[in-house]
Amino acid sequence: xxxLSCWFIRSALVHLALGFTLGGLLLVQKGLPLHLALWRLLxxxxxxxxxxxxxxxxxxxxxxxxxxxxxxxxxxxPAWLAFGLLNLGVWLAGVGPVVGAPALVLFxxxxxxxxxxxxxxxxxxxxxxxxxxx
Amino acid sequence: xFPKTSKEKPHGSEGLWWATFxxxxxxxxxxxxxxxxxxxxxxxxWGWLLALSALLQWLAGLVFVANTWSRVKEx
Numbered sequence: 001x002x003x004l005s006c007w008f009i010r011s012a013l014v015h016l017a018l019g020f021t022l023g024g025l026l027l028v029q030k031g032l033p034l035h036l037a038l039w040r041l042l043x044x045x046x047x048x049x050x051x052x053x054x055x056x057x058x059x060x061x062x063x064x065x066x067x068x069x070x071x072x073x074x075x076x077x078p079a080w081l082a083f084g085l086l087n088l089g090v091w092l093a094g095v096g097p098v099v100g101a102p103a104l105v106l107f108x109x110x111x112x113x114x115x116x117x118x119x120x121x122x123x124x125x126x127x128x129x130x131x132x133x134x
Numbered sequence: 135x136f137p138k139t140s141k142e143k144p145h146g147s148e149g150l151w152w153a154t155f156x157x158x159x160x161x162x163x164x165x166x167x168x169x170x171x172x173x174x175x176x177x178x179x180w181g182w183l184l185a186l187s188a189l190l191q192w193l194a195g196l197v198f199v200a201n202t203w204s205r206v207k208e209x
Contacts (some may be wrong), residue, residue, distance in 0.1 A: 001136075001137055001206065001207065001208055001209065003208055004206070006206050006208055010203070010206050010207045013199045013202060013203060013206070014196070014199075016199055017167060017196055017199045018194060019195075020191065020192050020194075020195030020196065021189075021192060021195075023191075024188040024191065024192035024200060025188075027165070027184060027185070027187065027188035027191070028184075028185045028188045028189075030169070030172070030181075030184055031168070031172060031180070031181035031182065031183070031184030031185040031187075031188070032181050032184075032185050063139075067135075083188065094182065
């Protein structure tokens with residue numbers, strides 16, 4: 001497994017654990033109401049599991065297993081950029097609303113996530129090819 | 135498809151994989167029953183069962199992460 005995939009997948013696992021923890025708290029809140037403020041965790045729970053876990057796992061595995069050029073994975077810089085932007089975006093868009101940050105923070109987070117997708121697509125596009133094609 | 139933990143234990147702890155499976159599925163089944171029952175009824179037991187389902191699913195997630203972590207490694 002390449003180094004960047006390790007980073008993507010380990011970060012995805014961290015977000016899975018965090019997302020499950022927040023989801024567990026919310027479910028307990030449904031059954032045994034503890035404090036109404038717990039519902040503020042919902043955006044972070046969704047963000048961590050949808051983008052932090054699922055999208056990040058897909059990117060990590062995709063970077064690892066997509067067809068290569070001989071032994072090279074092509075230009076890896078956009079993929080590293082995608083990793084940074086995705087994690088930045090997940091925290092801005094997920095934690096921003098929880099701590100009452102201005103809407104601009106949420107917008108910046110979404111922008112970072114879109115940037116991450118674009119950067120990853122830039123990296124992966126040439127690797128989507130039939131076997132043998134250089 | 136993840137790299138093997140070791141030659142002796144390629145998938146990590148089999149026991150932890152089984153624990154993940156049972157914790158997640160029992161937790162989900164408990165939720166399927168207790169969540170609507172809590173909305174429809176007023177007995178506090180459904181709330182406690184929903185909280186128990188949350189605990190089981192949370193543990194499943196943590197055990198999965200712990201067991202997968204050692205398999206995420208460079209060659």
